[in-house]
Amino acid sequence: QVQLVESGGGLVQAGGSLRLSCTASGSIFRINVMGWYRQTPGKQRELVARIISSGSTNYADFVKGRFTISRDNAKNTVYLQMNSLKPEDTARYYCNVVVDLRGDYWGQGTQVTVSS
Numbered sequence: 098q099v100q101l102v103e104s105g106g107g108l109v110q111a112g113g114s115l116r117l118s119c120t121a122s123g124s125i126f127r128i129n130v131m132g133w134y135r136q137t138p139g140k141q142r143e144l145v146a147r148i149i150s151s152g153s154t155n156y157a158d159f160v161k162g163r164f165t166i167s168r169d170n171a172k173n174t175v176y177l178q179m180n181s182l183k184p185e186d187t188a189r190y191y192c193n194v195v196v197d198l199r200g201d202y203w204g205q206g207t208q209v210t211v212s213s
Contacts, residue, residue, distance in 0.1 A: 100121070101203065101205075102122070103191075103206065105118050106190060109212070113182050113211070114181075114182065117209075119133075119192030120172065121196070124199065126196065126198050133146050137187070145190065146160060146177060160179075160186075163181045163182075164179050165178040182211045183211060189206040190209050
């Protein structure tokens with residue numbers, strides 16, 4: 098099994114910054130993709146950003162230029178630096194990893210609330 102521990106959510110004013118972290122542990126051979134998704138009540142979970150093992154990244158259009166995803170392969174950790182936060186960024190943010198030979202796993206989520 099693979100466990101994911103997320104941290105870094107909280108309450109911030111519009112224009113502020115937060116940094117999310119997610120560390121994977123357990124039976125891991127190699128993590129292929131690490132990513133962040135978000136979800137608000139009544140809506141589908143949506144991709145925010147993801148990074149593959151080579152370092153290549155993908156971002157949703159609504160975060161381009163504001164959020165940066167990075168990973169530390171030695172620590173099996175993915176980060177999401179969120180700058181210039183907007184009230185519409187308020188959501189529960191979920192970490193997702195795709196582990197070779199194991200499948201994909203989700204974290205419990207961390208709440209991000211941006212006040213106007």
